Each structure stands twice: as C-alpha cells, then as structure tokens.
Amino acid sequence: MQTELPVPISPAPSTRSLRPGRRIIDRIANNAFGLSAALPFLIAVAILVALGIRSWPILADNSILSLLTGEVWKPLKGQFGFLPFIAGTIWVTIVAMFLAVPPCLLCAIYLAEYAGSNMRAVIKPLLDLLAAIPSVVYGVWGMLVIVPLVQKYIAPFLSNSLGFLPLFTKTNPTGFSILAGSIVLAVMIAPFIIAITYEVLGTVPNGQREAALALGATRWQAIRSAVIPPTIPGISAGIVLGASRALGETMAVLMVVGNVPQVPKSIFDAAYPLPALLANNYGEMMSIPLYDAALMASALVLVLIVLFFNIISTVVLRRYVRRYRE
Amino acid sequence: MKRRHVEELFIKILMFFSFMFVAGSLGAILITVVVKGLPALSWQMISQVPKGGYYLGKEGGILNAIVGSLYLATGATILSFIFGLPIALYMETYARKSTRANLVRLALDVLWGIPSIVYGAFGFIIMLALGIKASLLGGIIVLALLELPIMTRAMDEVIRLTPFEIEAASYALGATRFETAVKVVVRQMLPGIITAIMLAFGRAIGDAASVLFVAGYTDRMPTSLFRPVASLPLAVFFQLGTPYPEVQQRAYASALILTVIVLIISLGSRWLSSRINRYVVK
Numbered sequence: 001m002q003t004e005l006p007v008p009i010s011p012a013p014s015t016r017s018l019r020p021g022r023r024i025i026d027r028i029a030n031n032a033f034g035l036s037a038a039l040p041f042l043i044a045v046a047i048l049v050a051l052g053i054r055s056w057p058i059l060a061d062n063s064i065l066s067l068l069t070g071e072v073w074k075p076l077k078g079q080f081g082f083l084p085f086i087a088g089t090i091w092v093t094i095v096a097m098f099l100a101v102p103p104c105l106l107c108a109i110y111l112a113e114y115a116g117s118n119m120r121a122v123i124k125p126l127l128d129l130l131a132a133i134p135s136v137v138y139g140v141w142g143m144l145v146i147v148p149l150v151q152k153y154i155a156p157f158l159s160n161s162l163g164f165l166p167l168f169t170k171t172n173p174t175g176f177s178i179l180a181g182s183i184v185l186a187v188m189i190a191p192f193i194i195a196i197t198y199e200v201l202g203t204v205p206n207g208q209r210e211a212a213l214a215l216g217a218t219r220w221q222a223i224r225s226a227v228i229p230p231t232i233p234g235i236s237a238g239i240v241l242g243a244s245r246a247l248g249e250t251m252a253v254l255m256v257v258g259n260v261p262q263v264p265k266s267i268f269d270a271a272y273p274l275p276a277l278l279a280n281n282y283g284e285m286m287s288i289p290l291y292d293a294a295l296m297a298s299a300l301v302l303v304l305i306v307l308f309f310n311i312i313s314t315v316v317l318r319r320y321v322r323r324y325r326e
Numbered sequence: 327m328k329r330r331h332v333e334e335l336f337i338k339i340l341m342f343f344s345f346m347f348v349a350g351s352l353g354a355i356l357i358t359v360v361v362k363g364l365p366a367l368s369w370q371m372i373s374q375v376p377k378g379g380y381y382l383g384k385e386g387g388i389l390n391a392i393v394g395s396l397y398l399a400t401g402a403t404i405l406s407f408i409f410g411l412p413i414a415l416y417m418e419t420y421a422r423k424s425t426r427a428n429l430v431r432l433a434l435d436v437l438w439g440i441p442s443i444v445y446g447a448f449g450f451i452i453m454l455a456l457g458i459k460a461s462l463l464g465g466i467i468v469l470a471l472l473e474l475p476i477m478t479r480a481m482d483e484v485i486r487l488t489p490f491e492i493e494a495a496s497y498a499l500g501a502t503r504f505e506t507a508v509k510v511v512v513r514q515m516l517p518g519i520i521t522a523i524m525l526a527f528g529r530a531i532g533d534a535a536s537v538l539f540v541a542g543y544t545d546r547m548p549t550s551l552f553r554p555v556a557s558l559p560l561a562v563f564f565q566l567g568t569p570y571p572e573v574q575q576r577a578y579a580s581a582l583i584l585t586v587i588v589l590i591i592s593l594g595s596r597w598l599s600s601r602i603n604r605y606v607v608k
Binding site: 018022023025026029030032033034036037039040041043044046047050051053054102103104106107109110114125126128129130132133134135136137138139140141143144145187190191194217218219220221241244245247248249250251255275278279282295296299302303306307310311314315 | 337343445452474596
C-alpha cells in the first residue's frame with residue numbers, strides 16, 4: 001500500500017477580515033452543507049419508521065414469530081403467514097449465488113492476475129454497461145430464453161438424472177421456477193461481484209506475488225497461496241453484498257419465478273419472493289383490512305434483512321476497496 | 327508435465343470457460359432483445375400514444391411512456407443533484423477525513439443497497455400520509471431518493487482525487503471554503519459530476535419497482551406534475567402481461583428502446599467525461 005503524505009484536515013480559513021457579504025454567504029453555506037449531510041441518515045431512519053408505523057396494526061395483532069413462520073397466506077380470511085415469501089426469497093438468492101459465485105470469482109481472478117491492460121480496458125466499460133441494463137430487460141430475456149430452457153431441457157435432464165434428490169424433483173410443468181429466477185439473478189449480479197472481487201484482489205501488494213513466484217511457484221500457485229488468502233474476508237463481503245442486492249431485486253425475478261405462495265421444496269418449484277409479493281399486490285392492498293399492514297410488514301422484513309447484510313459487508317469492505325475506504 | 331503445471335492449465339481452462347460463460351450470457355441478453363425487438367419496432371411505436379384497443383393489438387405506440395420516463399428520470403436527477411452535490415462537497419472539503427464524513431459515506435452505501443421496491447413502498451406511505459395520488463411528482467421524488475446515494479457516492483469518489491494542493495492554493499489566495507468548493511473543486515471534478523449524473527439517470531430510467539407504487543400509469547402524455555405518468559419499464563411489463571402476441575411483440579420493442587436509451591447514456595457519459603477531462607488539472 002502506498003503511504004500517503006499527511007494531508008492536513010482542511011483548515012477553516014479565518015473569515016474575520018472578509019467583506020460582510022462574503023462572510024455571510026460562507027456562514028450560510030457552512031450550515032447548509034452540514035445540514036445536507038444529515039439527509040442520508042434522515043432518509044434511512046424515515047424509511048424504517050414509516051414502514052414500522054404502517055405495519056404496526058399487524059405486528060400488534062400477531063406475534064412476530066407466528067407471522068414469520070406462518071405458512072398460510074389468505075388475506076381475505078385475515079391469515080398472513082410470511083414463511084412462503086421469506087423461503088422463496090432465500091431459495092432464489094442462495095441458488096443464484098451458487099450459480100454466480102464460482103464463475104465470477106474465476107473471471108475476477110483472470111482479470112486481476114492474468115489479463116493484460118488492453119483486455120482490462122475493454123472489460124471494465126463492458127461491465128459498467130452490463131450493470132446498467134434495466135432489470136425489466138433481464139426479465140424479458142428470462143421469459144424468452146431462460147424459462148423455456150428450464151422447461152424443455154434443464155428440468156427434464158436434471159430430474160431424470162438426479163430426481164431421487166428432493167432438490168431436483170420435477171413438480172412443475174412450466175419453466176417458471178426458482179431455477180429460472182436464480183439464473184436471471186445470477187447474470188444480473190455477475191458484473192457487480194466481478195467488479196468488487198477485482199478491486200479487492202488489486203489491493204494485494206505486488207511484492208506478495210513476486211515473493212511467491214521467486215520461490216518457484218507457478219502463477220496459479222502464487223495466486224492460491226499468496227494473493228487469495230489475505231483477501232478472503234474482502235471477497236466474502238463482496239459476495240454478501242451481491243447477495244443483498246439479489247435479495248431485493250424485484251422485476252426480473254417476478255417475471256420468471258412463477259409467484260405461487262408455497263414453501264418451495266425443489267429448485268423446479270415456483271416461488272414467491274418478498275419483493276414480488278409487494279409489487280403484485282400494491283393495487284388491492286387498501287381494500288382488505290390489515291392487508292396493507294401485512295404488505296408493509298413484508299417490506300420491513302425485507303429491508304431489515306438487506307440492511308443486516310449490507311452494513312456488515314460494507315464495514316468489512318472498507319478495509320479492502322478504495323470505494324469503501326475513508 | 328508436472329502436477330502443478332497441469333493444475334495451472336486446468337485453472338486457466340476453467341477461467342476461460344467461466345469468462346465465456348459470463349460474457350456469453352450477457353451477450354445473449356443484448357442479442358435476444360435486438361432480435362425480438364427489432365421486427366416489432368416501427369415509427370408508429372415511438373411517435374404515437376396508445377389508441378383505443380392498443381392493448382388488444384390495435385394501433386398506437388408508446389410515446390407516452392418514452393416521454394414519461396424521460397420526465398421522471400430528468401426531474402429525479404435534477405432533484406437529487408441539488409441535494410447530492412452539497413453532501414459530496416461537504417464530505418470532501420468540509421469534513422475531510424473525519425469520522426463524520428465516513429459515517430455519511432456508510433449511510434449512503436447502506437441506502438444504495440436498499441431495494442428499489444422498498445423506496446416505492448416508502449414513497450407510497452408518504453403519499454398516503456399527505457393525501458397525494460400517484461403522480462409524476464411522486465415518481466420524481468421517489469426516484470430522486472433512489473438516485474441520491476448513487477450520484478453522491480460517485481461524485482465523492484472523484485472529489486477525493488482532487489489534489490489538496492489545489493484547494494490549498496485557493497485558500498492561500500484568500501478564498502473562503504464555500505468559494506473554494508464551488509469555484510475550484512467543482513470545476514476540477516466536472517468529468518466526475520457528469521459520470522455521476524449519467525449513472526444515476528440510467529439507474530432511474532430503468533427502474534420499475536419504485537415507480538410502480540408512486541407514479542401510476544396512463545395512456546396520455548404527461549402534462550402535469552400531479553397526474554399519473556407512464557414509464558418505459560412498466561410499459562414493457564404491462565404489455566408483456568397481456569395474452570395477445572402482437573402486444574407482447576411491442577413489449578420486446580419497448581425493451582429494445584429502453585436498452586438503447588440506457589446504452590446511449592452509458593456510452594455518452596464516457597465520451598463526454600473524456601472530452602472534459604482535458605481541462606482538469608492532473
């Protein structure tokens with residue numbers, strides 16, 4: 001790591017000798033800038049408080065445990081069990097991570113350790129470009145390509161060869177399934193995970209690699225023994241951050257995952273993740289008692305899960321990635 | 327060949343395949359959208375609003391959604407720039423390297439991670455509390471919340487690269503902190519500001535989950551801040567949800583339009599900031 005010259009904390013220049021006009025403007029700007037910096041905190045708190053207040057009616061009526069573990073979702077009968085949705089969210093995210101992480105790590109290692117500067121100059125803008133594609137477009141692609149692919153090829157193949165495992169039992173004749181949602185999600189978060197892992201790998205000083213190579217290691221041996229171990233916490237945090245992105249992804253997943261409120265047993269089951277629940281039912285939620293409170297509670301659950309992963313991984317990443325460092 | 331060389335070769339092959347896999351699936355998206363969208367794309371699609379029976383496959387286009395999306399994203403970008411720039415300047419010129427600046431950064435990073443659907447629900451609650459209906463204004467405000475962390479953190483990243491000597495020189499000439507921030511630092515970070523604005527704009531124009539709650543949808547052109555407004559991602563989503571193949575075709579064409587807009591923004595910001603980069607002190 002490069003040692004930085006001690007940069008002075010920018011001094012507040014004395015304003016005593018200034019013309020009153022400039023002094024007043026400076027004073028106002030000082031306060032305004034300071035106030036605006038409080039905005040991010042205010043927004044975060046306001047979101048939690050607003051969701052908390054709106055979901056209070058249902059939280060007061062039912063124990064939190066029974067809401068979180070209830071399997072029945074019948075708003076008309078006043079039964080609100082979140083388990084199918086929470087389970088759906090977790091299934092889709094975990095399967096997506098299983099699909100995305102290994103190739104993304106290999107890609108990032110390739111970019112950071114093997115690729116020449118020309119290659120990097122091409123790949124980096126490409127990753128930015130791909131991260132910019134709207135989630136609806138990923139959803140369209142999922143519906144057109146991934147869902148038929150799962151229906152016609154992947155599901156029959158896997159359930160025939162591995163169908164004795166409950167994980168691969170074919171239960172659902174359509175391709176709208178956890179697997180389809182996970183594939184789309186995996187592709188969506190790939191640019192994100194690659195970019196973070198690439199940056200984390202870049203923080204390892206070159207001396208580390210050279211020392212390993214000087215001892216006669218091959219390139220991969222050097223990477224495996226000298227580059228990856230010190231970055232494991234950073235890479236893990238990047239993966240967790242990617243997972244928390246995946247947790248909240250709405251439209252693309254909603255379009256391919258089937259949206260059936262059940263606790264999934266197999267990757268070919270349809271699922272109904274929390275964000276999809278919100279997006280599909282916002283229209284009718286005001287007409288059924290407690291329905292709006294239940295939906296807002298689901299948003300609260302979602303945001304709490306995301307915040308938990310987010311804060312931990314961001315704090316860990318601060319040690320590795322310049323973007324997250326002070 | 328020794329074992330370790332075999333291992334090296336093996337891992338290289340694995341890397342090659344995963345690289346092809348990632349690049350291939352991303353390429354497949356663009357190809358799918360173009361192949362499916364291009365045949366359905368017509369001048370009528372981008373120059374007309376939906377006519378009667380449009381969602382049954384009759385005449386019309388999605389001009390309302392294109393214009394609506396541009397309004398939404400432009401309004402939101404302006405709004406979040408107004409609040410984002412002072413925050414970014416505060417972190418660098420006022421609270422340089424202090425714990426407070428780092429806390430603001432952490433808060434922004436956390437906000438960045440909050441799913442857009444949650445912003446939508448939050449906006450919906452606020453609008454219920456204030457008695458406002460789904461409208462362009464509501465959409466702009468919620469998208470601005472969504473954009474704020476993205477834009478601010480992106481600007482922050484560039485301001486951080488400003489050499490302190492430039493600020494010091496400005497102070498030495500007698501400038502106040504405000505004057506330094508606005509006249510020196512901002513000019514120095516102009517390419518970064520543009521990248522940040524374009525990045526946030528691209529995020530906002532493609533986001534469907536948040537506007538679903540707060541902006542509504544309409545077949546008319548947006549005329550007032552207080553009326554519902556159509557948006558492109560939702561146009562894709564709704565048209566895809568109809569059972570008519572002709573309308574679904576149009577959804578693909580709409581997705582193509584949206585993708586093209588986003589790609590133009592992404593490439594345009596790169597080009598623009600590289601042009602302005604020449605006028606920056608390195």
